[in-house]
Amino acid sequence: MRNQNSNEEIEQTEREQKKIVRYPFWDFILEIIEFIIMCFVIAGIMFVIFVLIIGWVEVFNNLSTIATIMFQPSLLGAFFLWVSITKRKKFKDILMGKPKIPEKGHRWFYYFFIITWFILLAGFFTLLLLGWILFEPNLPEFWLDIYSGVLLAPIVEEIVYRGYIYLRCDDIYQGGRIYYEWKSKKYDEDGKLVERTFMTFEITYAAVLSSVLFSVSHVQYMLSGFTAPFLFIEGLIGGLLFCKFRNETDSLITGMVFHGMYNFGVQLIGSTVFLFLLINPALH
Numbered sequence: 001m002r003n004q005n006s007n008e009e010i011e012q013t014e015r016e017q018k019k020i021v022r023y024p025f026w027d028f029i030l031e032i033i034e035f036i037i038m039c040f041v042i043a044g045i046m047f048v049i050f051v052l053i054i055g056w057v058e059v060f061n062n063l064s065t066i067a068t069i070m071f072q073p074s075l076l077g078a079f080f081l082w083v084s085i086t087k088r089k090k091f092k093d094i095l096m097g098k099p100k101i102p103e104k105g106h107r108w109f110y111y112f113f114i115i116t117w118f119i120l121l122a123g124f125f126t127l128l129l130l131g132w133i134l135f136e137p138n139l140p141e142f143w144l145d146i147y148s149g150v151l152l153a154p155i156v157e158e159i160v161y162r163g164y165i166y167l168r169c170d171d172i173y174q175g176g177r178i179y180y181e182w183k184s185k186k187y188d189e190d191g192k193l194v195e196r197t198f199m200t201f202e203i204t205y206a207a208v209l210s211s212v213l214f215s216v217s218h219v220q221y222m223l224s225g226f227t228a229p230f231l232f233i234e235g236l237i238g239g240l241l242f243c244k245f246r247n248e249t250d251s252l253i254t255g256m257v258f259h260g261m262y263n264f265g266v267q268l269i270g271s272t273v274f275l276f277l278l279i280n281p282a283l284h
Helices: 002-018 025-054 056-061 063-086 091-095 104-130 141-173 205-216 225-249 253-270
Strands: 133-135 177-187 193-204 272-274
Touching: 025 056, 025 063, 025 141, 056 063, 063 091, 063 141, 091 141, 104 133, 104 193, 104 253, 141 205, 141 225, 141 253, 193 205, 193 225, 205 225, 225 253, 253 272
Parallel strands: none
Antiparallel strands: 133 272, 177 193
């Protein structure tokens, strides 16, 4: 009888050890709220510093420029301060390490992205030389956008969304994912059926949730009426792709590079006038 009770206790202990304790979702939402509050505090401190240095009048006359300059540094400073205080994750786990080469079945998309980007860039300069487009950046705002959107934003957003937030989302879903692979079947010389995987699809639940949050955080670009759903989808797809880079290379650096390349292309297009779309007699 004692042996039976002992065995039952051992089995019960093993079952309890195997139970997955999921990270509470609402605790995660509370963390995000805490982080947002920290961002406002840091931004407020930097705003006061600007006022003390250059005065109220200059600050309000150049509010847009100052906001562009201090937004990303404020976000990054708030993030590191918040992580240091809460100590919920280690910096080395968030920042990860040097990128590794993706496995063979996953490399095609990296080649596709890079080749497509350079083709579009070459096409842009070709149209510029032909006189079909005009590149008219609004200086100095253009260089501020390059500083904020191309240099700083990829670093800050990859650390925050694909670093910390992704890890916390993964705590919630415990590595849950959707996985599918495409296989080709053929018979070898001995008549045996051989299966070969030529393409795989994998997406984690953490990637989906962190990408939704990433897209929603760009709400300032969605205040343009009917284009809002398209901008949300663009942000969602972009977030999923950056998560793909993160998981396949075990690094945030890959996402930072591709993120910067994408934002640079957006900045070029945003400063371009497409003459061939206008009624321009000079082109006829």
